[in-house]
Amino acid sequence: MRQLYYVIRTLIRGRGSNVIKIISLGLGLAMSILLFARVAFEQSFDTCFRDTDNLYQVYSVWTQKGERSEPYSQNMGPVAGAILENFPKEVEAATSVCRYTAGDPLFNGSVRFDEGKVMADSLFFRTMGIEVLTGDQRELIQKDVVFLSDRFARKIFGEDNPIGKTLMFGKQFPLTVKGTYAALPENTTMVGNNGICEAVISMPTMWSRNWSNYSWNGGDSYFEYIRFRPEADKESVMRRLDAMVAKYLPAEMEQIQLGYTAVVNPIRDEYRTSDAVQRMTKIMTLLGFAILFIATLNYVLISISSLAYRAKAVGVHKCSGASGQTVFYMFLLETGIIILLALLLAGLLLVNFSDFVEDMLVARLSSLFSPERLWVPVGTVLLLFVIGGIVPGRIFSRIPVSQVFRRYSEGKKGWKRPLLFVQFMGVAFIAGLMCIVMAQYNYVLHKDTGYQPERMVTTDIGFDSAEASDYAQTFFKNLPYVEAVSAASNNPTIGLSGAIVNEGGKSLFSTRFMGAMDSYPSMMGITFKQGRMPRDRSEIAVNETFVRLMHWDGNVLGRVVGLDGSGEGSTVVGVLKDFHTGSFYTEQQPLAMYYKQRFGSCIHLRLKEPFEENLRQLNKDVAATFSDKLIDFSSMEQDIKENYNAVRVFRNGTLVAAITMLFVMLMGLIGYTADEVRRRSKEIAVRKVNGAESAMILRLLSVDVLYVALPAVIIGTLASWYVNDMWMELFAEKVTVSWAMYILTAVGILAIIVGCVVLKSWRIANENPVKSLKSE
Numbered sequence: 001m002r003q004l005y006y007v008i009r010t011l012i013r014g015r016g017s018n019v020i021k022i023i024s025l026g027l028g029l030a031m032s033i034l035l036f037a038r039v040a041f042e043q044s045f046d047t048c049f050r051d052t053d054n055l056y057q058v059y060s061v062w063t064q065k066g067e068r069s070e071p072y073s074q075n076m077g078p079v080a081g082a083i084l085e086n087f088p089k090e091v092e093a094a095t096s097v098c099r100y101t102a103g104d105p106l107f108n109g110s111v112r113f114d115e116g117k118v119m120a121d122s123l124f125f126r127t128m129g130i131e132v133l134t135g136d137q138r139e140l141i142q143k144d145v146v147f148l149s150d151r152f153a154r155k156i157f158g159e160d161n162p163i164g165k166t167l168m169f170g171k172q173f174p175l176t177v178k179g180t181y182a183a184l185p186e187n188t189t190m191v192g193n194n195g196i197c198e199a200v201i202s203m204p205t206m207w208s209r210n211w212s213n214y215s216w217n218g219g220d221s222y223f224e225y226i227r228f229r230p231e232a233d234k235e236s237v238m239r240r241l242d243a244m245v246a247k248y249l250p251a252e253m254e255q256i257q258l259g260y261t262a263v264v265n266p267i268r269d270e271y272r273t274s275d276a277v278q279r280m281t282k283i284m285t286l287l288g289f290a291i292l293f294i295a296t297l298n299y300v301l302i303s304i305s306s307l308a309y310r311a312k313a314v315g316v317h318k319c320s321g322a323s324g325q326t327v328f329y330m331f332l333l334e335t336g337i338i339i340l341l342a343l344l345l346a347g348l349l350l351v352n353f354s355d356f357v358e359d360m361l362v363a364r365l366s367s368l369f370s371p372e373r374l375w376v377p378v379g380t381v382l383l384l385f386v387i388g389g390i391v392p393g394r395i396f397s398r399i400p401v402s403q404v405f406r407r408y409s410e411g412k413k414g415w416k417r418p419l420l421f422v423q424f425m426g427v428a429f430i431a432g433l434m435c436i437v438m439a440q441y442n443y444v445l446h447k448d449t450g451y452q453p454e455r456m457v458t459t460d461i462g463f464d465s466a467e468a469s470d471y472a473q474t475f476f477k478n479l480p481y482v483e484a485v486s487a488a489s490n491n492p493t494i495g496l497s498g499a500i501v502n503e504g505g506k507s508l509f510s511t512r513f514m515g516a517m518d519s520y521p522s523m524m525g526i527t528f529k530q531g532r533m534p535r536d537r538s539e540i541a542v543n544e545t546f547v548r549l550m551h552w553d554g555n556v557l558g559r560v561v562g563l564d565g566s567g568e569g570s571t572v573v574g575v576l577k578d579f580h581t582g583s584f585y586t587e588q589q590p591l592a593m594y595y596k597q598r599f600g601s602c603i604h605l606r607l608k609e610p611f612e613e614n615l616r617q618l619n620k621d622v623a624a625t626f627s628d629k630l631i632d633f634s635s636m637e638q639d640i641k642e643n644y645n646a647v648r649v650f651r652n653g654t655l656v657a658a659i660t661m662l663f664v665m666l667m668g669l670i671g672y673t674a675d676e677v678r679r680r681s682k683e684i685a686v687r688k689v690n691g692a693e694s695a696m697i698l699r700l701l702s703v704d705v706l707y708v709a710l711p712a713v714i715i716g717t718l719a720s721w722y723v724n725d726m727w728m729e730l731f732a733e734k735v736t737v738s739w740a741m742y743i744l745t746a747v748g749i750l751a752i753i754v755g756c757v758v759l760k761s762w763r764i765a766n767e768n769p770v771k772s773l774k775s776e
Contacts (some may be wrong), residue, residue, distance in 0.1 A: 021299055021338050023118065024281065024664040025388075026345030028295020029380065031660045033654075035288035037368040037376045039281055039363050044373070045187045050129030054232075058083070058224040063259030064500070064507045067425060073223060073270070076249070077214035079262050080224035083237070084585040085090040090232040095120055095127040096214075097223045101206045103193040104170030104630060106146075108156050114166075115152055116192025117199040119206050121768040126183060127227045128190065134163060135179020144206035146175040151183035152198035170501045170630045175201060175503060186367045189270050216248045226264060228632070238264060242509055257509040276730055278652070278708055283723060287430065287657055292380065294426045294661055296387045298504075298668035299338075301419040303392040309574045328394065335389035340380060359653045362645075416672055417708045423665045424712035424753065425719070430661050431745050432720025433727075434654040436737060440728065443735035445640070450579025451492060452525035453481070455607050456636040457615055458491045463600045473599040481614040484606040488524045489515035489598050493639040495582035499563040499592065501550075509549050511542075512581055512589050515562065515596035523606065531557050531574030534595035541574030546590035563592060570594070582734040583643040605633065666756055669705070673760040676701065685766055702754050709753050717746045 049055050058080050077096055097734035122140040125132050125147075132147070139145050146167065155163040166174040183198070184190055190197045206212055213219025228234055242261045249260060257452035271277060350357055350365060356362055367657040369377065463469040476485045490496050496512035518533045520526075526555075534540055547556055560569035570592070578588050607614045615633060622631045641648070679683075684697055721742060728734050 017302055018338060020671065021302055022345060024298050024667045025295055025339060025342035025384070026349065027660045027666055028291050028298075029339075029342055029384065030287045030346035030349050031657055032292035032295070033380050033656075034350075034357065034361060034368070035284045035291070036380055037373060039284050039288070039374050040376050041187050041363055042277060042281055043272055046267045048185050048188055049267065050131070050183060050544065051227075051230075052129070052268050053266065054228040054230065055127075055129060055267045056226050056228065056234075057267045057270050058226060059263050059265060061218055061261050061263055062510075063261075064509065068259075071202055071265070072220070073264065074220050075222050075224045076216055076218065076220050076260075077212075077222045077244070078216060079222075080226055082248060083226050083241070083262070083264075084245065086299055087237050088239075090228060090234070090237050092227045092229045092524050093123045093127040093419045095124045095126065095224065095225040096203070097190075098203070098206065098212060098734065099192055100221060100223060101211045102201055103197075104172070106156075106175070106199065107168040107171070108175045111121045111156075112150075113156060114194050116195040118192050118197050119201045119203050121203045124200060127225050130184070130508075131182040131225070133180045133182060134418055134444070137179065139178040140200070140202040141204065143202055143208045144173060144175050145178045145202040145205070146608055147179045147181055148177055149198045149201045151178050151181035153177075153180050159558045167205045169201070169205075172630075173244070173627055174418075175205070185370070186363055189267070189437050217250050217252075225267065234264075258502075259717065274648075279726055279730065282654075283433075283727060286723065287433075287654075290426045291657060291661055291664075292384065293387075294423050295664050296384050297422050298664050298671075299335075299388045300391050301668045302425075302671040303388075320376045328580070331392060332385075333698045335385060335392075339385055339388070343381060356652075360649055360656065362649055370737035416675075419483060420668065420705070420708050421712045423661075423668050424709045424749070425716035426711040426714025427658075427661050427665045428455065428746060428749050429719045429723075430654065430658045431749055432717050432742055433723055434658040435736075435741060435745050436724040437647070437651045437654050437727070438718070438729065439737065439741070440735045441644060441651045444584045444644050444647065444731065444733065447584065447638075447733060449492075450526065453636040453640060455609070455611050456524075457605050457607060457633040458602055458636055458639075459633045460491075460602050461600060461631050463598070466598060469599045472603075472626075476603070476605060478619070479621065481608050481617060482605050484519075484523045486517050486519045486604050487601055488517070488520050488604060489596060489601050491602050492524075492579070492637070492638065493583075493636055493643065496591070501546075501590075501592075502562045503550075509590065511546060511563070511592050513592040513594065514581075515594045515601070516597065517596050520596075520604070523604065524579075526579050527577045529575045530555065531572075531575050534573055534593065536595050538571060539573045539595060540570040541576055542572055543576045543591040543593075544578045545588050546592060547575060549590050583640075584731055585643075587732040603633075604636075610712060611635075630727065663750070666752075667742050669753065669756050670760055673701070673705070673757050676704070677761055677764045681764060694765040697762055698758050701761045701765075705753060705757050706750070713746045713749050717742050 046052065046055075058075050059073055059074045060079075061071055062069045069576060075096075080094035080096050084091050098119045102119045106113045106115075106117070120140065122138050124130075124140060125137045133150055135147065137147070140147070146161060148156070148413070156162070156167070157165060162177045165177050167177065169175050181200070184196050188196065192198075207214065212221060214222075228237075241263065245261045253260060264460060272281075354365055361368065461472075463472060473485060473487075492514075493549055496514050498510045500513050501508045501514045516533070521528065521533060528541075529544065531541065540563075542556075550556075550559075550561070552559065556572055556575060559572045561572065562569045574593075576591070576593065580588060581591065582589075605618070607618065615635065618633055619631075622633070636735070684692075687697065687700075724737070
């Protein structure tokens with residue numbers, strides 16, 4: 001208890017430096033714990049399923065002209081079932097899942113729910129290893145049946161029993177609730193169009209309405225999974241998959257030299273082994289350790305800098321009978337109290353800024369710090385305690401008793417400069433990373449896509465008849481706030497479906513394709529290099545990339561190509577200037593545009609200003625006029641922003657990390673400069689007596705720090721260049737980065753460092769030297 005009393009008195013006496021320690025450690029702990037928790041969250045994806053090691057996902061592999069594609073996560077519908085049928089001794093269950101047909105919201109009366117949904121067959125729960133809490137999973141063999149997660153059921157019905165109740169799918173037909181299942185966590189790839197799968201709709205619901213192609217002849221829109229039996233020979237199944245798939249493929253595929261097979265991989269590797277996730281995991285881990293070590297070393301630096309005025313107190317303790325080990329334990333206790341206060345500060349920051357933090361990390365705090373991941377903050381705090389407590393504690397415990405009788409003066413700077421070096425290097429690294437991430441985000445967000453998304457809104461809706469379609473088109477054209485109206489098969493911001501181009505019976509390459517009305521290109525600002533829009537289904541327009549891959553020279557109009565093995569070729573009547581579909585993560589792709597006669601599918605409207613006000617009015621007018629349909633218009637520019645949401649999140653994360661590390665570095669630099677000024681006050685006074693000007697004193701202290709800062713900033717900047725290059729490989733289109741940007745960032749950091757030193761040294765540089773010398 002006596003030692004605790006002494007430690008508390010020491011903390012109160014040095015409260016100025018201790019506040020700095022607590023703030024810098026609190027910020028460092030908050031950021032590093034968040035980054036490490038996110039990494040742990042990512043690495044535990046899809047571990048929520050029962051017996052995960054035996055759960056595998058099916059992937060498609062296409063072969064064109066002898067070249068095998070990368071495994072693709074969507075498959076033709078019957079593949080998983082065929083694997084179960086052909087390997088009953090090794091495979092326990094298999095299921096097919098379709099996401100895009102389950103996109104409409106659910107309605108309980110007038111209350112709308114947009115949670116994620118999928119359509120799946122009756123073996124879904126058995127295959128995935130998801131616990132069914134109520135109901136019989138075999139009910140999924142019937143149409144218009146839905147199972148809800150227990151979390152979703154409580155949200156809709158409260159504590160009432162949901163079994164037997166009905167929900168409307170969009171505004172189309174009712175679904176009967178037949179059961180509930182254990183809700184899935186956030187870190188799973190079993191998602192619908194709007195997030196985690198909270199509802200499973202029976203597959204016959206879409207089959208009975210002919211919503212999707214479930215056959216061996218295309219329709220590769222299904223996510224499929226198999227569950228191996230315990231102790232099954234998985235490698236044997238994998239070796240025989242090619243021969244199994246070949247039995248089912250239509251002869252037409254062989255005629256156009258198009259090959260197809262399937263491979264299976266553990267579901268636990270679906271997410272965490274992807275190239276983008278691995279890169280981001282490495283970067284977040286590096287950032288986490290950088291912030292943690294900078295905060296820790298800053299604490300060590302400030303603690304050791306106090307040696308000059310704490311040495312006598314340590315000597316008094318030793319004169320009173322305290323051993324070196326006792327002094328060591330006292331310092332560990334002091335470190336523990338400071339870390340505890342810093343941890344409380346970090347907790348307050350996370351609670352008060354939870355919305356920003358959850359948006360930045362794209363996960364709820366409750367998920368990041370679930371019981372199975374509490375080892376992350378505990379391990380981080382222990383690492384900080386070991387490094388921040390043991391190093392300075394050993395130094396303090398070795399101070400001799402004789403220090404009580406004489407002034408202690410630490411003249412060596414060898415232990416200070418490496419700590420400063422690491423801090424300067426870390427700040428230069430994160431600042432360089434932040435600048436490039438911000439530049440790339442701004443670049444992809446504003447780069448010309450080849451079409452004009454400004455004030456454009458879209459919605460997906462179909463009409464049962466030509467009369468209904470014409471009525472809708474007239475309705476939209478007559479709205480006073482609508483500038484232009486057209487329709488296409490797809491929204492270009494979310495990517496397009498694919499087709500195989502063949503010529504002379506040979507498969508050539510995969511192209512994107514879309515249908516569009518005659519007015520679509522002019523409305524979207526898409527220009528023709530040659531020809532015109534198609535006027536019937538026998539004609540197509542292609543883009544420049546399509547022409548280049550076909551190796552066509554000169555006038556290409558009138559040439560005939562086939563798509564997806566069709567016996568009837570399509571005549572090229574126009575060449576479009578390239579416009580980018582999807583996002584800039586992918587390269588410019590070939591495109592074939594076919595004729596679309598009827599208004600509908602994906603409606604495009606260009607609104608007048610004020611845009612936001614007119615968009616709200618549009619959705620109100622549509623809801624009143626088409627009360628039997630679910631129509632929600634959304635901004636195309638917002639869709640583009642959503643494509644780069646991950647980049648925005650990473651940008652925000654690096655910005656916060658950079659500010660945190662800069663603040664921590666400045667706290668350490670202030671402590672270092674204060675200690676240097678205190679240690680060298682007599683030297684500075686003598687120099688001033690001998691004629692040194694204030695500017696010379698400031699230059700002396702600044703140059704001393706620059707000897708450490710300059711190489712550290714150079715190394716940190718080079719490290720940021722390396723990591724930026726690794727991160728930028730995620731994009732097909734990259735911002736042009738010159739060394740000038742890195743140089744300016746480095747110069748800016750050096751200017752901040754020198755400015756901090758000058759401000760902290762200004763008083764001593766301009767002080768009357770007599771004040772420093774009179775104590776001698």
